[in-house]
Amino acid sequence: MTPSQPDFSPCRPRRVATDTIAWRVWAPRARRVELVLETGSVVMTAEGDGFFAAEISGIAAGDCYGYSLDGGPPRPDPCTLFQPEGVHRLSALVFPEDFVWRHDCPQINRSDLILYELHIGTFTDAGTFDAAIDRLDDLVDLGINAIEVMPVAQFPGTRGWGYDGVHPFATQHSYGGPEAFQRFIDAAHGRGIAVILDVVFNHLGPEGNYLNEFGPYFTNRYPTPWGPAFNFDGADSRPVRDWVLECVWQWIHDFRLDGLRLDAVHAIHDDSSPHLLAEINGLAHQAAAARGGRALMIAESLLNDVTMVRPVEEGGHGFDAEWNDDFHHAVAAWMTGERHAKYVDYGEEEKIATVFAETFYLDGRHSLYHGDAWGRPAGDLPGDRFIIALQDHDHIGNRARGERLAHQVDEAHLRLGACLTLLSPFLPMLFMGEEYGETNPFLFYCEFSDPHLIEGVRRGRKRDYGLRGEVPDPQAEETFRASRLSWNWQNVPARKRMRDLYRELILLRKEIPALRESGSVEAKLRLVSDSPILTVSRSGGLNAFFNLGNESISTDLFQVRGRVVWRSEAGVSDGKLCGFETLLAGSG
The missing domain is CATH 3.20.20.80 (Glycosidases)
Known part of the structure; x- marks a missing residue:
């Protein structure tokens, strides 16, 4: 099996020639299946194991169709790609391979x-x-x-x-x-x-x-x-x-x-x-x-x-x-x-x-x-x-x-x-x-x-x-x-x-690699002057301090080391951590 050959039995309508469509449906509960088109109906051929198939010429993308099981009303295709009039009505032929893509998929780690x-x-x-x-x-x-x-x-x-x-x-x-x-x-x-x-x-x-x-x-x-x-x-x-x-x-x-x-x-x-x-x-x-x-x-x-x-x-x-x-x-x-x-x-x-x-x-x-x-x-x-x-x-x-x-x-x-x-x-x-x-x-x-x-x-x-x-x-x-x-x-x-x-x-x-590294993380919660401080230590000596309390406290009380890389509240002195504030410190 090559990457372009999926290991399943396909049932979606597909082109087999410029104007010829191959249809296939799994309907083991039916003895007779008709392909219902806007121009009439075609009895499908039983393939065995509950599958029925047909090939029809003169059909184009956008044409509507359905399947009649043992003479019943037409039902949407179980593999329908488009239901232009809702879930109960006929399916419409769509060939996604016709779309002209302008851009490649982004490769994001x-x-x-x-x-x-x-x-x-x-x-x-x-x-x-x-x-x-x-x-x-x-x-x-x-x-x-x-x-x-x-x-x-x-x-x-x-x-x-x-x-x-x-x-x-x-x-x-x-x-x-x-x-x-x-x-x-x-x-x-x-x-x-x-x-x-x-x-x-x-x-x-x-x-x-x-x-x-x-x-x-x-x-x-x-x-x-x-x-x-x-x-x-x-x-x-x-x-x-x-x-x-x-x-x-x-x-x-x-x-x-x-x-x-x-x-x-x-x-x-x-x-x-x-x-x-x-x-x-x-x-x-x-x-x-x-x-x-x-x-x-x-x-x-x-x-x-x-x-x-x-x-x-x-x-x-x-x-x-x-x-x-x-x-x-x-x-x-x-x-x-x-x-x-x-x-x-x-x-x-x-x-x-x-x-x-x-x-x-x-x-x-x-x-x-x-x-x-x-x-x-x-x-x-x-x-x-x-x-x-x-x-x-x-x-x-x-x-x-x-x-x-x-x-x-x-x-x-x-x-x-x-x-x-x-x-x-x-x-x-x-x-x-x-x-x-x-x-x-x-x-x-x-x-x-x-x-x-x-x-x-x-x-x-x-x-x-x-x-x-x-x-x-x-x-x-x-x-x-x-x-x-x-x-x-x-x-x-x-x-x-x-x-x-x-x-x-x-x-x-995006700019600080340590924030994207997902290896070992040390997280500790401690009370500092009655304020719960969550300290999360990342690689390279970077620490995040989250004040889970509403009181401002001195950063001297919980040993902020290294330079202040960032803080969530502007205009605050480096010696304070405001209530509900976050501070990044260390080498980053």
Whole structure:
């Protein structure tokens, strides 16, 4: 197998001659499959093992089609790249290889990454890829070199987070569709920004999912919070696995994405060998090599389990990095004073120090939230294998009113949070608007068409979050509109100060090698004149001092050595550390 020959059985429509298209679909639950075109229907030939195929001439990109199973209504292609009229209607032919790329993929070392999570629908007022292109220069000016885009797989309606997508190959039509996504990726690459896509392979959304009519895509053996899990290890699971692998190849090879973030991998169940996650990661790197680049594969796991990032040959799944929520939980619980639900295990300053020193706080310790020992030690793994965030879509959006930290704490705490994030030994990720202290909420929103489903979502949100406040209607358009970024920072002094701080911190991280080195880190918390001081020692004699108290203290009391490299508050004498201030000192 060469780098350009993926090891899966493809089903996407493909050109076999200038005007001839080969069609293939896996539909073992059907005896007869018809390819439904705008000009009529064609009976497909059974290939065996549940596959059906046909070759048709005179078809062009943009033409619509579907599959009729045993005389039933036409259904979208399980491998559709575009649903111009939504999840229930016909698919449209798209050939991503037709796009003319102007820019190469940027080659950014993992330890140099500054990530920025964004949602296309609320990043701009227009909520499209093309509108987002117009904001890329703002991110360049900030210092961002990698974007993590929340899921763009086709979901019902025109507004949603993306985690209820039902067509993993397709690009959301209301964002502009696949070609617009390619333009966005190319524009980002032209500015030296890598693009990583959030993908969901643990479930499909509840509306517009027709896969069970085609074959045994799902299993009841492994329940998930969102419905049946995919059948990755049962009877007839090989075509299901290949379907996912083809999707991965498409995004990395054909769309030139620089990586994928896999949602909730703890809910991807597979008892076979090799594990599907290992196959996905291997194929992603193969796809990147075939187009002449690299891929960064990221896992979101709630397990605090470094198996995710261990090499496959050592029994791991081979991810390049994984999210570390313990950083957010420790810092946010301390800042806000919240102790409910997931924050019950956190809140004390000592736990922030533990995360800096040991990566996970829950590394086998007993968890009150989980009711058992939770997690495993990160051991010898460097910090650049873990992505941390002060805020992200989940930790904001899964609140009753979608409040950002700027709604919960004062400017001094926000500034300290920025310093803790960007001066940490981990890979930092910002959530859109965080850099200037955005106060517009990021709410949960959707646009389903099934009245029973709509009411079920409303009840679920009230049940899960209503005890802590009134829950905005997720189906209402105003809920979506309220979540858009204001981009109002140039003329608001506090917001401009915040953005200037983020820009300065990012520049520091880029200019001082010790801040990017992710090896051994020593972190100590001690009381100095009743103020908790977190000292984080990096290589080359560089030390970061974080004052977690609100009192100014003399730097003589905690042995600041070397020159002052940087401090977060201007106009302060070198002999003082203000309340909630950060100071870098040493050789740097």
